[in-house]
Amino acid sequence: MRVLPSLMAASLGLVLSACQPAQTPAASNAGDAAATPAPVAAAADGGGDGAGNQTLYRCGDLDARATFNGEDAATVVIGGRSFAMSSERAASGAKYGDGKGNSFWTRGSDDALLSLKGEADRECSAVEATEGxxxxxxxxxxxxxxxxxxxxxxxxxxxxxxxxxxxxxxxxxxxxxxxxxxxxxxxxxxxxxxxxxxxxxxxxxxxxxxxxxxxxxxxxxxxxxxxxxxxxxx
Incomplete structure (x- = not known):
C-alpha cells in the first residue's frame, strides 16, 4: 500500500516538469510585448525637432528676424548679419546671447531688447502680426x-x-x-x-x-x- 503515494508523487513530478517548458515561451512573449513600444517612443521624440518659430521685430532703426528653436536657442538676423545665440539666465522673459556681447531679450509676447556690441540698446516690438x-x-x-x-x-x-x-x-x-x-x-x-x-x-x-x-x-x-x-x- 505504501507504493501508491510514491507513484503519485512521481506522476505529479512528471506533470509539473512537462508543464514548465510551456511557461517559458509565454514569459518570453510577454517580455517582447513590453519592449515593443520603445522604438515608437523614440521615433516620437525624434519627430519633435522643428524649424523653429519666426517673428519679425522692429528694433529702433533696424528690423530683426528672430527664429526661436524651443527655449534653448535663437538665431537673430539683422540685414546681412546673423547671430546664433543660446539661452542665458534672465530675471524674466527669455534671454539669448552669443557670448560675444550680443543678446536678444524677449519681454512678453511682443516686446524685446536688442543689444549689439558697441551699439546702444534698442527696444523692439513685434510687427509680424501687422506686416505679415x-x-x-x-x-x-x-x-x-x-x-x-x-x-x-x-x-x-x-x-x-x-x-x-x-x-x-x-x-x-x-x-x-x-x-x-x-x-x-x-x-x-x-x-x-x-x-x-x-x-x-x-x-x-x-x-x-x-x-x-x-x-x-x-x-x-x-x-x-x-x-x-x-x-x-x-
Whole structure:
C-alpha cells in the first residue's frame, strides 16, 4: 500500500516538469510585448525637432528676424548679419546671447531688447502680426518678400512708391512713379532706379504659406528681390 503515494508523487513530478517548458515561451512573449513600444517612443521624440518659430521685430532703426528653436536657442538676423545665440539666465522673459556681447531679450509676447556690441540698446516690438498680413487695403498694390525681407507699397498711406529692403535697413521713396501695364518705375530722391513689376498669377509665400494675387519683382538699382503681392482699393 505504501507504493501508491510514491507513484503519485512521481506522476505529479512528471506533470509539473512537462508543464514548465510551456511557461517559458509565454514569459518570453510577454517580455517582447513590453519592449515593443520603445522604438515608437523614440521615433516620437525624434519627430519633435522643428524649424523653429519666426517673428519679425522692429528694433529702433533696424528690423530683426528672430527664429526661436524651443527655449534653448535663437538665431537673430539683422540685414546681412546673423547671430546664433543660446539661452542665458534672465530675471524674466527669455534671454539669448552669443557670448560675444550680443543678446536678444524677449519681454512678453511682443516686446524685446536688442543689444549689439558697441551699439546702444534698442527696444523692439513685434510687427509680424501687422506686416505679415498681405492685404493691400486701400493701396493700389502691396508686395512683400523674404530673405532678405522687403516691402513695397504703391499709393498707400503716403502717395507714390514706398520701398523698404534688407529688413528695413534701406528705404526709398519714388514720389511720382510712372505706371505701366505691369508695374511702376521711377527714381528715388538719391537717384536710385526703382522698378516694381507684377505678373497676374497665383503666388504663395514660401514662409507663411499665404496665397497672393500676383508674383512680384522689385529692382533697386542692380539688386533684384522676388516675392508676392496683392491689389488694393485704389
Amino acid at each position: 498680413d498681405g492685404s493691400a487695403g486701400n493701396a493700389a498694390f502691396r508686395a512683400t518678400g523674404n530673405e532678405p525681407g522687403w516691402l513695397a507699397v504703391v499709393d498707400g498711406d503716403t502717395p507714390g512708391l514706398q520701398v523698404d529692403v534688407d529688413y528695413g535697413e534701406r528705404r526709398f521713396t519714388v514720389a511720382k512713379p510712372t505706371e505701366g501695364a505691369d508695374g511702376w518705375v521711377g527714381k528715388a530722391a538719391d537717384g536710385t532706379d526703382i522698378k516694381l513689376s507684377f505678373q497676374r498669377t497665383t503666388c504663395q509665400d514660401g514662409m507663411s504659406g499665404e496665397t497672393f494675387e500676383a508674383k512680384a519683382m522689385l529692382a533697386v538699382g542692380t539688386r533684384q528681390y522676388h516675392g508676392c503681392g496683392n491689389f488694393g482699393g485704389k
